[in-house]
Amino acid sequence: MALRKVLLEGDPTLRKKSRPVTEYNERLCQLVEDMKETMRAYNGAGLAAPQVGVLRRVFIMNLGGEDEEDTVAVNPRIIEQEGLVVGEEGCLSLPGLVGDVERPERIILEAEDLEGNTWQRELTGLGAVCVCHETDHLDGILYRDKALEPLVSVDIVNEDPEEKANEDSEGKN
């Protein structure tokens, strides 16, 4: 396995459309293993192949943090979606920033596994958000394009925890 460099916003590769995966070979497995290692090293919840400079339609995600929970989606497509929710997103290619994006509440993802077998999964909440975010990467779309307001620096969002706790309790009163 090898750690790959995560491309940052401004790199033209992030704006290109990725091509479908047509060969389910050792090279694909190696790419996915490297992506897993890279995602973990950066504490990411998801990573798309173009973020490591490979213009192929593959993403991985892990919302729970345990290795066995990795989802690997090859040639992903969202075949059903419903509802709309607004949630805060961030991206390893736009470090230090967050912003609110409107996404479907529930989706059905269809994709292939590393052997080329098709699978389907229903996702809601964070899972649905992550799939939409990563699938956008495969079309050269960054969440900045869809954010409801200009992105803000994480430093502004993550205030002093104590101050935040006070604010929260005030809010409830």
Ligand SMILES: [Zn+2]
């Ligand atoms: Zn991203």
